[in-house]
Amino acid sequence: MLEATSVYGVASTKKLYDALGWDFFKTYIAKMKEWRIVQHNILTEDSKATSAQTPIELLKGLYDARVLPKGTENLAVDILVWNDKVALISTEAPVFGTLIQNQAIASVLKIMFNLSWKQLS
Secondary structure (H helix, E strand, O other): OOOOOEEEEEEOHHHHHHHHOHHHHHHHHHHHHHOOOEEEEEEOHHHHHOOOHHHHHHHHHHEEEEEOOOOOOOOOEEEEEEOOEEEEEEOOOOOEEEEEEOHHHHHHHHHHHHHHHHHOO
8 A cells, every 4th residue: 555645445443453453553654654645534433433543643634534324333344445456354353355456446446435435524
């Protein structure tokens, strides 16, 4: 993702933080800040209240988040979209991720992200 200028995610960052550990995210957030990558996340309610606070504080204007309605706390897959890539990450054990590099798929998921983003404003 460090090749991106913007990353769009639908995520339970709390589950991802729990699964991958704070050390990974500390490095990831520092690199995003250094490379000035903007991240837009649609988060579960519990993520916004907990794990999202760190990137909000550290990335300042490079991070924006909106919150999914109640009942989405059990979101078990994170979706990240940037450039022509889509990452799908299962946050339940065993943690598993896959990367799809396809402009058409990335474009459709970005449209879906933007439609959701507008509904959550």
